[in-house]
Amino acid sequence: MNLSLILADASLYMSEHFDSLTSFTFFVGCMAMMAASVFFFLEMGSVDKKWRTSLLISGIITFIAFVHYYYMRDYYLATGDSPIAFRYVDWTLTVPLMCVEFYLITKKAGGTMGLMWKLIFASVIMLVTGYWGEALDQSNAWLWGLFSGIAYFYIVYLVWFGEVKQLATNAGGAVAEANKWLGWFVLAGWAIYPIGYMMGTAGWYGGAGEVFGFSGSMDVIYNIGDAINKIGFGLVIYALAVKDSAKS
C-alpha cells in the first residue's frame, strides 16, 4: 500500500463529508442528536415515574432532529443549497414539543392546557412567518422577521415574567430553578436563530460569515443553535428530573 494513495483516499472522503464547516456541522449535529436521544430514552428508567414523560419528550425532540439532520446533510451535499423546507418541518415539530415541556413542568403548580396552546400557537406563528420570509417572500424578509420576532418575544415574556414564570415560582425548588435555565435558553439560545436568518438574507449580514472564514453561514449558525438548544433544553429537564427524583 502506498501512503500517498491512502492519503488521497482519506482526503477524498474528507472533502465529501467535511468540505466545509456547513457539511461538518450537519454531520456532527446528526451524531449528537442521535447520541442525545439514546441518552434521554435510556435515562427514563432511572428517574421517578412522574418525570418519564418529560424525558420521553426530550428524547423525541432530539430524535426528530436526528432524522431531519440525516436528510438535511444529504440534501446539502447533493445540492449545496440550504435545506429550508426540512429545517422548518423539523422546527415546527420540535419547538411546539419544547412548549409542551413547559406545560409538563408547571402542571403540578396549576399549568393548564390553555397555557400550553398559547405557547404552541405563538411558536407556530414565529416559525410560519420566518419560513415566509426565508423561502417565499425574501424581498420582505425584514417584515416577516419582525412578525416572527414579536411572537418570539411573547414566548420570552411568558417564560420570564408571565404565566410560566408565576407557576414555576409557585412550584418552587427544582422546578423554579429549571425554569430559570430554560428561560435563558429561550432568551439567549433561541436568539441565535434570528442571527442566522439575517446572515442568510441577501444584503443584510450575508457576508458576515466570511469574516470568520466560512460561507453558507446561515446553516452553520442554525446547526450550532439546534445543538445548544435541543440538547441543552433536554439536559435541563433531565437535571430537574434527577434532582426531584432523589428528593422523593
Ligand SMILES: *C/C=C(C)/C=C/C=C(C)/C=C/C1=C(C)CCCC1(C)C
Ligand atoms: C430546535 C429548534 C429551535 C429551538 C428553533 C427555534 C427557532 C427560532 C427561535 C426562530 C426564530 C426566528 C425569529 C425570531 C425571527 C427570524 C425568523 C426565525 C424563524 C429564524
